[in-house]
Ligand code: TXA
């Protein structure tokens with residue numbers, strides 16, 4: 001079996017049918033491709049884990065078309081409203097208390113009484129949400145432990161034949177997953193496409209952060225989440241195989257001009273390319289140039305650090 005391919009705006013309606021039928025559809029958002037299922041359909045959501053080969057049930061992000069649809073699922077206090085108004089549609093997921101009448105499959109929240117919700121900005125994602133007419137639960141559309149896909153071809157590499165359809169909308173604009181924030185007190189759970197600086201500008205008090213790698217209710221924080229096959233060395237300026245940045249010229253460069261936005265957009269695609277080159281060259285590792293820890297650099301370093309984390313096998317629960 002191969003997954004049905006849908007291309008662009010003309011085929012969104014046909015793609016939305018897949019979701020309405022309780023089947024799995026990979027679709028583009030501005031961050032990365034998501035592996036979507038109707039969030040109210042437990043069997044469909046269960047198949048997400050099956051297709052990904054996820055070793056445990058981690059809570060998923062629920063995608064909706066607007067704030068009103070979000071408020072039918074989660075409780076929005078003043079902080080949550082402030083964040084939603086500032087950054088939606090866009091690459092921010094908000095963790096808020098789950099409404100009792102939300103009617104989501106409990107698999108979506110992995111039994112938690114909170115839910116992560118976001119309103120994606122991509123035009124195709126918006127069209128899909130309105131045509132599907134249901135909240136869409138979607139982790140990144142990769143097999144568990146692999147790098148998040150930023151093109152339909154990446155999705156197909158990992159999941160072709162394991163899912164029902166793939167909606168191709170070209171490469172993702174942001175190229176990093178969404179930032180995840182607990183609304184109250186404002187707490188960063190995962191760095192991502194919206195910078196901490198931009199979020200801090202919305203509040204008077206400093207933003208807390210809860211990035212403890214052992215925190216069980218944010219499994220995406222586990223250091224083994226992102227895992228190329230090759231080992232990865234950090235902060236290198238010279239290596240047999242080097243992913244460059246700014247002045248550090250490598251075999252490939254995340255951004256020759258040191259532009260963090262460009263680097264973020266290139267990150268997953270280039271980690272994949274470096275992994276493939278290492279394999280071709282018979283090298284057990286590749287290295288990554290130093291990246292400043294400001295703006296989107298925080299998220300990039302977080303991703304690269306996970307890619308570099310030693311993998312002990314069996315402890316990965318990441319998405
Ligand atoms: O950009 C993105 O966020 C992409 C696109 C497809 O939207 N999605 C994505 O999903 O990255 P996933 O499943 O790979 O990561 C979801 C993260 C996990 O770290 C999970 O633990 C966290 O969201 N999460 C979900 N619900 C949560 C909750 N109620 N409390 C804390 N963390 C939660």
Ligand code: MG
Pocket residue numbers: 139140148318319
């Ligand atoms: Mg993921």
